[in-house]
Amino acid sequence: MSEENKEKIKVIDARGSFCPGPLMELIRAIKQSNVGDIIEVWSSDQGSQRDIPMWAEKAGHEFLGVIHEQGYDRIRVRKKR
Amino acid sequence: MSDKLAIVVFSGTVDRLLPAAIIASGGVAMGMDVELFLTFWGLNAFRKDSVNSNTRFSKDYEDMAPLMMQVMKNKNVPSWFEMLKRAKEIGNVKVHACAMTYDLLDMKKEDLADIVDDVIGVGEFISIAKDAKITLFV
Numbered sequence: 001m002s003e004e005n006k007e008k009i010k011v012i013d014a015r016g017s018f019c020p021g022p023l024m025e026l027i028r029a030i031k032q033s034n035v036g037d038i039i040e041v042w043s044s045d046q047g048s049q050r051d052i053p054m055w056a057e058k059a060g061h062e063f064l065g066v067i068h069e070q071g072y073d074r075i076r077v078r079k080k081r
Numbered sequence: 082m083s084d085k086l087a088i089v090v091f092s093g094t095v096d097r098l099l100p101a102a103i104i105a106s107g108g109v110a111m112g113m114d115v116e117l118f119l120t121f122w123g124l125n126a127f128r129k130d131s132v133n134s135n136t137r138f139s140k141d142y143e144d145m146a147p148l149m150m151q152v153m154k155n156k157n158v159p160s161w162f163e164m165l166k167r168a169k170e171i172g173n174v175k176v177h178a179c180a181m182t183y184d185l186l187d188m189k190k191e192d193l194a195d196i197v198d199d200v201i202g203v204g205e206f207i208s209i210a211k212d213a214k215i216t217l218f219v
Contacts, residue, residue: 018158020106027110027171055110 009038015072019047022075023055030061030079037079038064044072052077083173086113087210089218093122094137096149098161101219106164108215109172116213118206119197120179123219125186127178132162132194166196177201177209 012029014022022043029039041052049066056063056077064076086108090101101117108115119127126135138146152158159167168174178193178200190200210216 016157018156020103020110021159023110024106024167024171028167031171051110059112 015044085213087213087216090123093126102161102164106168115174
């Protein structure tokens with residue numbers, strides 16, 4: 001994941017929300033976005049790191065990676081369709 | 082056509098309504114069509130005047146109820162009803178009321194929360210659930 005990426009990233013702060021909250025927030029955001037957009041979900045839920053990549057693959061979007069922060073993760077997905 | 086997840090919601094207590102709502106959300110997240118059939122206490126729980134105030138727990142976990150409700154409140158866990166509403170906003174969730182219970186409890190359309198789509202007989206539900214990949218009784 002390149003940090004010099006100039007693309008606009010939509011951040012969804014779902015910290016404090018439990019499974020399946022962050023994933024549901026991401027799905028909602030993806031629905032409202034355009035193809036090519038990058039969504040970054042902030043999640044403190046342990047399930048998200050597994051759920052979100054799996055969902056992205058199944059739903060046909062691109063999982064870009066996870067940045068681990070203190071107490072939460074920043075999970076990036078690009079809308080592909 | 083999407084895969085289908087069918088859930089018979091028989092229980093009217095929070096300890097079961099919440100997992101039903103979470104599983105329904107998971108189905109929606111995985112792109113499945115979700116079909117809920119509300120019957121007996123499950124349908125009773127969808128009365129407009131109690132969907133947001135229900136704190137009943139099954140007998141088995143009754144002693145844990147105040148603690149669980151407090152933990153859920155402290156951690157901002159959405160209620161089962163809120164969770165189901167969100168699932169319905171995001172995906173294809175159909176909520177069917179069981180005709181038999183509906184008649185038995187003398188219910189009217191306006192007694193039920195708006196999330197309920199229609200009133201159907203068990204036969205129709207079975208015909209819907211017949212080709213579901215997953216069917217659960219909660």
